[in-house]
Amino acid sequence: MTLVILALDALDAGLVEHFDLDSFRLASSTEVQTFAHARDQPFTPEVWATVATGLDPEEHGVTGSGTSEWDNPLLEFASKFSAKLPENRRGQLGDLVGRATGERERVGRTDRKTVFDREGGVVRNWPGVGDGADLQRAWDLMVAVSKDISRREFERDLLGLCAEQFGWAREMLHHEVSVAGVHVHTLDAAGHAYADDEAALREVYERVGGFVDEVAAALGPDDDLLLLSDHGMRTAFFDADAGEKPGSHSWRAYASATTEDVPDDVYDVADWVDRHVRGVAPDEDDRVEMPMEQLRDLGYVE
Numbered sequence: 001m002t003l004v005i006l007a008l009d010a011l012d013a014g015l016v017e018h019f020d021l022d023s024f025r026l027a028s029s030t031e032v033q034t035f036a037h038a039r040d041q042p043f044t045p046e047v048w049a050t051v052a053t054g055l056d057p058e059e060h061g062v063t064g065s066g067t068s069e070w071d072n073p074l075l076e077f078a079s080k081f082s083a084k085l086p087e088n089r090r091g092q093l094g095d096l097v098g099r100a101t102g103e104r105e106r107v108g109r110t111d112r113k114t115v116f117d118r119e120g121g122v123v124r125n126w127p128g129v130g131d132g133a134d135l136q137r138a139w140d141l142m143v144a145v146s147k148d149i150s151r152r153e154f155e156r157d158l159l160g161l162c163a164e165q166f167g168w169a170r171e172m173l174h175h176e177v178s179v180a181g182v183h184v185h186t187l188d189a190a191g192h193a194y195a196d197d198e199a200a201l202r203e204v205y206e207r208v209g210g211f212v213d214e215v216a217a218a219l220g221p222d223d224d225l226l227l228l229s230d231h232g233m234r235t236a237f238f239d240a241d242a243g244e245k246p247g248s249h250s251w252r253a254y255a256s257a258t259t260e261d262v263p264d265d266v267y268d269v270a271d272w273v274d275r276h277v278r279g280v281a282p283d284e285d286d287r288v289e290m291p292m293e294q295l296r297d298l299g300y301v302e
């Protein structure tokens with residue numbers, strides 16, 4: 001009854017093979033055609049808004065270089081080199097990043113119909129579509145790791161956020177939900193931080209794969225799961241990326257699904273969702289009788 005869509009930012013088709021991870025190989029898997037519009041690499045908010053609407057950036061309106069939260073070139077530079085710097089230089093670089101990015105601009109939100117605008121459709125943290133608070137946290141972590149937090153803190157907080165997002169997706173399977181989508185920034189953040197550290201990136205892939213296993217195991221007979229990315233991530237250790245800049249976005253976007261077919265172009269996902277979503281009964285809007293007097297007595301409300 002429920003289709004769960006895990007928007008796994010930067011999940012790389014080549015690295016799924018390189019790391020040989022079955023967790024990301026559901027019944028059908030494929031490399032996915034993605035695109036670049038405002039930049040010469042796929043740009044996260046643009047692609048996810050296209051996935052959700054089936055529309056071109058010019059039509060869904062989430063585009064442009066103003067939405068710089070995820071793909072800031074200076075941040076990529078910082079995350080690539082900060083780990084190699086002596087402790088005192090890392091702080092300076094972090095300050096530089098902070099000054100250059102300044103006040104963070106919020107990503108725009110499309111006003112066009114999305115795949116989640118249907119009876120029983122729910123979405124959490126989807127660039128260009130849903131609440132961006134989770135993404136803000138991932139972004140803050142990416143900046144923080146170039147400044148003053150340790151690898152231990154970075155991984156603990158990044159995977160902690162990831163666990164919340166996967167836990168939410170799993171919970172949706174217990175409700176009258178037709179389609180549940182959540183964007184997970186973990187592999188993008190880890191990919192930038194560990195583009196030259198194969199063991200560290202493999203470990204994060206394995207952790208995220210473990211979360212995918214848990215969702216897959218929780219699916220009922222009528223539920224389906226789609227894993228999807230907007231682009232991949234070039235690394236220093238993957239042969240196909242020789243001569244490319246590690247930590248830049250690769251064209252190896254990826255999809256895998258529990259169904260017999262899987263979308264192979266980011267522009268086709270919305271149609272694919274329309275074909276695979278099953279309806280849920282209209283919400284009868286049973287009201288919950290919350291005893292407001294009690295809440296007032298406890299000081300929870302005025």
Ligand SMILES: [Zn+2]
Pocket residue numbers: 009010043044188230231
């Ligand atoms: Zn992305």
